[in-house]
Amino acid sequence: MHRRTFLTSLGIAAAATKLGACTRHATASPAPTRRLKRIGIQLYTLRDDAKQNLEGTLAAIAAAGYKEVELLSSMKNFGRPAAQLRETLDSLGLRAPSTHIGADAFDNLNALFDEAHTLGHEYVVLASLPYEPGKSTPDDYRRWADRLNEAGRQARARGLWMAFHDEAYDFRTVDGQQLYDILADRTDPSLVRLQLDTGNAAIGGRDPLDLMRKYGSRYYLFHIKDAPSIGSATDTELGKGVVNFRQILASIQDIDDKHLFVEQETYPGAPLDSAKRDYQYISTLEF
Secondary structure, three states: OOHHHHHHHOOEOOHHHHHOHHHHHHHHOOOOOOOOOOOEEEHHHHHHHHHHOHHHHHHHHHHHOOOEEEEEHHHHHHHOOHHHHHHHHHHHOOEEEEEEEOHHHHHOHHHHHHHHHHHOOOEEEEOOOOOOOOOOOHHHHHHHHHHHHHHHHHHHHOOOEEEEEOOHHHHOEEOOEEHHHHHHHHOOOOOEEEEEEHHHHHHOOOOHHHHHHHHHHHEEEEEEOEOOOOOOOOOEOOOOOOEOHHHHHHOOOOHHHOEEEEOOOOOOOOHHHHHHHHHHHHHHOOO
16 A cells, blocks of 8 residues: 555544645534543553653642553652552542553462552553563463453452453554454453554554544553654654544543543653653544
8 A cells, every 4th residue: 555545544633734635634524612621641651751750740740730650660750658558649639540450460369359449440451461562472471461351350449450452562463363353352452551652553453443443442541642654663642643542532432431541751852751642642633
């Protein structure tokens, strides 16, 4: 497929698409009138700041307008006990409906779930599979789908949900099938939900809108992330890359009941400045 045709078909808009195809689509569709009612941020966005001053970083997040934060159990919440961290969040008017976990958390799910309840989580999200990029196999994804299903059974018994977050390398094709599809198709929707990272999908070469069409009813959490180009090795500030957030947001059913977290991993300057600009962009975007 020609590159421009490919980009136009995606939930992605390169410069030419923004000037051409998006204008044509805009004239053919009703004017967007909605905005997000609640915006969160993945704490990994401000990980270096949080290492230095977690409480100050959370205060800056709240002051920027964010209402939710996705925590990092995978990074031990920067050394803060769950009860202390919950007190800080409450004092700032922040909620933490979810956290990212590493594969090691599966060794002690009861402790994880206890901490999740203390912090007010609804979701515990496996951030990535424990393999180097390019080294995993379809059988690895099948095994982890089964582990997620079993963990999901235990989570549901505790009033929680397990979820899975995509990395760019999950969209590698092996034997004619993308690894992400193997895991998504094998996990039980009644036990495991999915978190769509829009930037990681674009970087991995997968159309976020295609993922929405195929798995939309299973996405309850989102990482709102931009990418400067298809296949890029890094991300960028929201609105400065190729991801078409207006189309993606418009495609999310019951969006007010879902959790959307801004995430940015690389920055042109201070991470907090990027986080503030990201909030300004996504909070004013109509869809």
